[in-house]
Amino acid sequence: MEQEKITTAKTAETEKTAKISKKRILSGIQPSGDLTLGSYLGAIRNWAALADEYDCYYMLADLHTLTVRQVPAELRRHTLTQVAAYIACGLDPEKNVLFVQSHVPAHAQLGWVLDCYTMFGELSRMTQFKDKSAKNADNINAGLFTYPALMAADILLYQADLVPVGGDQKQHVEICRDIASRFNGIYGDVFKIPEPYIPQVGARVMSLTSPESKMSKSDKDPNGCVYMLEKPEDIARKFKKAVTDSDASVRFDPAGKPGVSNLMQIYAAATGRTFEAIEAEFAGRGYGDFKKTVGDAVVELLRPIREETEHLLADKAYLEGVYRAGAERAAYTANRTLSKVFKKVGLLAR
Ligand code: TRP
Secondary structure (H helix, E strand, O other), X not given: OHXXXXXXXXXXXXXXXXXXXXXXXXXXXXXXXXXXXXXXXXXXXXXXXXXXXXXXXXXXXXXXXXXXXXXXXXXXXXXXXXXXXXXXXXXXXXXXXXXXXXXXXXHHHHHHHHHOOOOHHHHHOOHHHHHHHHHOOOOOOHHHHHHHHHHXXXXXXXXXXXXEOOHHHHHXXXXXXXXXXXXXXXXXXXXXXXXXXXXXXXXXXEOOOOOOOEOOOOOOOHHXXXXXXXXXXXXXXXXXXXXXXXXXXXXXXXXXXXXXXXXXXXXXXXXXXXXXXXXHHOOOOOHHHHHHHHXXXXXXXXXXXXXXXXXXXXXXXXXXXXXXXXXXXXXXXXHXXXXXXXXXXXXXXX
C-alpha cells in the first residue's frame, strides 16, 4: 500500500516534469463563420496529432472577429459550433486547452499594452490590413489596424514556443516576434520569442472556383468554399462544379493546372493516397469521374465530424463545461504573464 503511494507520487512528479519540458503551442481560428474544409485539412486535423508531444492551447479568436461587422446571434452560434467542431475533429478537451478568447480578459489587457509597443508604420505595412481595408472600405476601424498587436498578445500570454499557422498568417507571427523582442529589449526576458510552425503534413486548400486563392469563407463565390459541416449533397455539387482545365489529364502541376492540382491535394489529404497513385487511378478517365470521386471522398471524410458535432451541440451543458474549464486553465497561464508585464511597465499592483 505504502509502496503504491510512493510510486503514484513519483509518477505525478515525472508527469509534472514532462509537462514543464514540453514545448507549448498556441493557435486559433476566428469563429466568424462556419469552418471550412481548408481549416480542417490545413489546421485542425493536424492539431489533434500534437497533443501528446506538446502542451497545446487552442483558442476561438472571437475578439478578432469584431474587426469586421458580425451579426451578434450568428457570432454566438458560430462560436459554440466551433467549440463542438474542435472536439469532433479529435481535440480532446482533457489533453488540450480549448478556450474562447473573450473569456480570458488578459488578451484584451495585454493587447492594449502591446498597442503601445507597436509602431504605426509596421502596422500599415501588414498585407492583411491592406487587403481587409480594401474589402471593407466603409469600415476601416482601429481594431482592424491593431489586430496584429492583439494577436501578439494571444501568443505571448502563453509563452508559446510554436504557433501553427497557414502561410497567410506568417507575417502576423513575424510582427509578434518583433513586438516581443522590442519589449524584451527594454524590460528583460519577459516573453518567449515564438516560431511559426508549419506542420509537415497538411494541405493548403484552394478555392474550388478560383484555385489561385486560398479556400476561404469570405470567398465571393459560394461554390468556391466547402464547409466542414455542410450537407453531403451540397459538398458533392460543389465538387462537380469545381474549375479544372481543358487538358483532360489528372496530373500534379500547381502552376500549370491549379484546379486539378488542388483537387488532387484534397483527395490525397482525404484518402492518404500519393499523387502518383492518384495519377494512375485516373489515367484515361475524364474529369467528371475524377471530380465525383474526390467529392465522395470528402463527403465520407467529413460525415463522422458533422455527426459528432451535431451530437455535441445537443448537449449544451457539456460544451459549457468544456469552455469554462478551458478558460480557467488558460487564464491561469495568461495571468502570470500579464502580472509580470504590468509590473515591468510600472503599473501599480492592486
Ligand atoms: N489571425 C488568425 C486568423 O485569422 C486568427 C488568430 C488570432 C490566431 N489570434 C491568433 C492564430 C493567435 C494563431 C495565433 O487565421
